[in-house]
Amino acid sequence: MKPRHKRLAFIVGGLVAIAIAATLVLKALEGNLAYFFSPSDIVANKAPVDHTMRLGGLVKKGTVKREGLTVRFDVTDNAETVSVSYTGILPDLFQEGQGVVAQGRMRSDGVFHAEEVLAKHDETYMPPEVAAALEKAEQANSSVAQPAL
Amino acid sequence: MSSINWFKYASPPTFYPLAGRLAPLFGVLAVVLMVVGLYLSFFVAPTDYKQGEGYRIMFIHVPAAWMSMFIYLVMAMWAAIGLAFKTRVSAMMSQALAPTGAMFTFLALWTGALWGKPMWGAWWVWDARLTSELILLFLYFGFMALHASIDDPRRADKASALLALVGAVNIPIIYYSVQWWNTLHQGASISPGAAPSMTSIMLTTLLIMTAACWSYAIAVVLSRVRSIILERERNTDWVASVVGPDNRGGRG
Numbered sequence: 001m002k003p004r005h006k007r008l009a010f011i012v013g014g015l016v017a018i019a020i021a022a023t024l025v026l027k028a029l030e031g032n033l034a035y036f037f038s039p040s041d042i043v044a045n046k047a048p049v050d051h052t053m054r055l056g057g058l059v060k061k062g063t064v065k066r067e068g069l070t071v072r073f074d075v076t077d078n079a080e081t082v083s084v085s086y087t088g089i090l091p092d093l094f095q096e097g098q099g100v101v102a103q104g105r106m107r108s109d110g111v112f113h114a115e116e117v118l119a120k121h122d123e124t125y126m127p128p129e130v131a132a133a134l135e136k137a138e139q140a141n142s143s144v145a146q147p148a149l
Numbered sequence: 150m151s152s153i154n155w156f157k158y159a160s161p162p163t164f165y166p167l168a169g170r171l172a173p174l175f176g177v178l179a180v181v182l183m184v185v186g187l188y189l190s191f192f193v194a195p196t197d198y199k200q201g202e203g204y205r206i207m208f209i210h211v212p213a214a215w216m217s218m219f220i221y222l223v224m225a226m227w228a229a230i231g232l233a234f235k236t237r238v239s240a241m242m243s244q245a246l247a248p249t250g251a252m253f254t255f256l257a258l259w260t261g262a263l264w265g266k267p268m269w270g271a272w273w274v275w276d277a278r279l280t281s282e283l284i285l286l287f288l289y290f291g292f293m294a295l296h297a298s299i300d301d302p303r304r305a306d307k308a309s310a311l312l313a314l315v316g317a318v319n320i321p322i323i324y325y326s327v328q329w330w331n332t333l334h335q336g337a338s339i340s341p342g343a344a345p346s347m348t349s350i351m352l353t354t355l356l357i358m359t360a361a362c363w364s365y366a367i368a369v370v371l372s373r374v375r376s377i378i379l380e381r382e383r384n385t386d387w388v389a390s391v392v393g394p395d396n397r398g399g400r401g
Binding site: 011014022026034036093131 | 234269318333346348
């Protein structure tokens with residue numbers, strides 16, 4: 001083995017060791033690295049009680065109610081649903097069916113009182129005409145109620 | 150192909166003129182691609198159905214973020230080659246790559262903040278993607294600071310190469326952060342083995358802007374490595390024959 005091969009082997013070995021160490025650290029931190037909890041986490045009591053935390057999910061369609069400056073809506077991950085109450089200005093992208101991340105705490109009344117609401121958009125980009133056509137096709141599909149493939 | 154002696158290009162006297170020929174080529178290419186890419190970004194790519202005109206910042210944000218990660222990997226690779234094979238140009242290459250990588254990282258964070266405010270409602274959040282990208286910026290700064298703080302260039306090369314290699318573990322963390330953890334940042338629109346989730350003209354624009362950033366990075370890094378080579382080899386005969394014996398500067 002030439003000295004330069006020895007050094008190369010040492011570098012590769014070192015990188016592998018660092019990668020393993022990093023994996024173990026990330027594994028240990030797993031729960032703390034999530035930016036938000038899903039409604040399922042909250043229903044399963046995985047989220048901290050009486051503590052500020054973030055709740056993320058989709059705004060359930062047909063649940064947004066405005067009373068003055070206060071907005072009430074349900075956040076869902078299509079499995080569980082949590083009611084949210086928020087007083088303040090919402091981001092432009094906030095709408096029904098859109099992703100949101102709300103920061104606040106669970107109150108004893110079972111409603112999540114948010115102090116801040118951020119909109120979360122997905123990674124899809126397309127012109128409005130394409131989006132409209134897609135929606136139209138989806139509606140046609142659901143109204144005809146085609147048999148499952 | 151196998152007969153090419155790659156070590157020849159690791160020698161500064163061979164690499165210096167080669168870099169000098171390639172840098173202007175990539176410079177011109179960068180300008181052409183940037184003009185075409187910006188025109189497509191602003192005038193041809195359609196409005197987005199959800200984000201309106203604001204999404205157009207993606208055409209610089211995404212290439213900058215890609216470059217910030219890729220340049221780091223190239224820098225770490227040169228650092229490893231320099232450590233293992235003790236080739237002189239390798240360490241100079243990683244030294245030349247760091248400022249450009251840091252610039253792209255800063256650009257990704259800055260355009261990300263400008264994008265985040267109107268869309269998310271926040272300039273900055275401490276989610277896994279944003280935080281790991283900020284750590285990347287600090288890694289670049291740390292690399293440059295460590296290299297600058299050690300007077301002996303060979304020792305500086307070794308110490309900063311180790312830092313570059315250890316920091317490389319952050320790159321997969323940045324890339325996969327949006328898959329591994331809940332983040333406010335959206336997932337990847339373009340990933341290997343999946344259809345891109347954007348219209349083809351948007352994709353074309355994004356790829357042209359990425360090629361422009363690539364060409365820019367290559368041109369700038371090659372020019373910078375030429376300066377580094379001259380500075381560090383200033384006491385050699387070949388530099389004397391290139392720049393003339395009287396133009397080598399004082400310290401010698």
